[in-house]
Structure formats: structure tokens, C-alpha cells
Amino acid sequence: MPSLKRLSPAGVASALVQAERYRLLNQPWAAESISLDVLEVDPANQSALVLLLLCITDQFGNTTGAGVARAREVLQRLTSDYQRTYYGGIICERRGQAIFARGEPGSESVAYSWFHEAMEWYEKAEKIRPEANDESLLRWNTCARLLAQNPKLAPKPEEAFQPSLGE
Numbered sequence: 029m030p031s032l033k034r035l036s037p038a039g040v041a042s043a044l045v046q047a048e049r050y051r052l053l054n055q056p057w058a059a060e061s062i063s064l065d066v067l068e069v070d071p072a073n074q075s076a077l078v079l080l081l082l083c084i085t086d087q088f089g090n091t092t093g094a095g096v097a098r099a100r101e102v103l104q105r106l107t108s109d110y111q112r113t114y115y116g117g118i119i120c121e122r123r124g125q126a127i128f129a130r131g132e133p134g135s136e137s138v139a140y141s142w143f144h145e146a147m148e149w150y151e152k153a154e155k156i157r158p159e160a161n162d163e164s165l166l167r168w169n170t171c172a173r174l175l176a177q178n179p180k181l182a183p184k185p186e187e188a189f190q191p192s193l194g195e
Contacts, residue, residue: 035065040073047079056086077105081115088126096123110156114164117149121171128181137184143171144183 035043047062060083066076084099099119106112124142127135146167153164175181 032065032068035069037069040066040070040076044073044075044079047076047083051079051083051086054086056083059083060087072105072107074107074111077102078111078115081106082118085119085122088122089129110153110158110161113149113153113156114167117146117153117164117167120146120149121167124171128178134184136178136180137182140175140181140183143175143181147171 043062043066047059047066049059050056050062051059060080063076063080063083066073067080070076081099081102084095084102088095096119100116103112103115103119106115120142124139124146127142128139150164150168150171154168157164
């Protein structure tokens with residue numbers, strides 16, 4: 029691979045604007061690349077970390093479970109307890125959406141588990157949210173409505189235990 033060109037510190041703000049544009053254009057891979065360029069110059073840039081996390085989760089439909097691990101690595105670099113909690117929910121919700129969208133056999137119960145975990149994260153975030161910040165409530169409500177509108181999204185039925193009757 030050719031050597032990457034280093035972003036100038038003065039270019040960070042405009043690079044983040046460009047990354048957000050690419051994300052809104054449904055090109056999360058391009059926005060992810062820009063976020064990584066920003067983080068090379070400013071490794072603790074919280075806006076770039078949030079954007080990177082969102083770019084990774086935008087691609088959950090195209091990736092395996094490795095994307096969740098990558099997103100959780102980025103999550104640990106966020107300095108705000110609220111953001112770590114809120115975006116923990118985002119990771120779970122988006123993973124659930126990606127699994128549900130595939131429609132594979134058994135995906136409904138797996139997706140349900142991810143949505144349920146997202147709602148737990150959002151409830152934790154609600155308790156520590158900044159004043160007038162209701163985004164965790166809005167996300168919780170979105171998950172609740174999704175579960176209510178899709179009865180197939182349900183926990184995995186426990187398989188009945190049938191003891192062996194030795195012969």
C-alpha cells in the first residue's frame with residue numbers, strides 16, 4: 029500500500045465536515061477513512077471518534093460480527109460516560125437492525141436480543157444524560173416500537189428439556 033498522506037492540524041475541522049457529508053451520502057467507508065485521517069493527527073478528537081463509530085455501525089449490514097468489536101474499541105476511547113453508554117446502545121441497535129434485515133432463519137431472536145441490550149444501554153444513558161438531552165429516550169422508544177410492530181422479534185424459545193430415559 030502506498031504511504032498515506034498526513035492531514036494538517038488546520039484541516040481537521042473541514043475534514044470532519046467532509047466526513048459527515050460522505051456519511052450522509054451513504055458512503056460510510058469514505059467517511060471512515062477521513063475519520064481515521066483526523067485521528068492520526070488528533071487521536072483524542074471526540075467528534076472524529078463518534079463519527080468513526082457511526083461509520084462502522086453504518087456498515088454492519090455488510091460486515092460480520094468483527095464490526096461490533098471494532099465499534100466497541102472506538103467506544104472505549106470516548107471520554108464522556110454518557111456518550112459511552114449512549115453509543116453502546118447505538119452499536120447494539122444497529123447490529124440488531126442489520127441482523128433483522130437479513131431475514132435469515134433464527135435472525136428474529138438474535139435481533140431481539142440485540143434490541144433488548146440496546147434498550148438496557150439507553151436506560152442507563154437516560155439516568156446520566158445531560159439536561160434537555162432526550163436522545164436516549166428517543167432511541168429507546170424506537171426500539172420499543174420496532175419490537176411492538178414486529179411480533180416475530182421475540183426471544184428464542186427455550187428448548188424443552190427432555191431427560192434421557194436410559195434403555
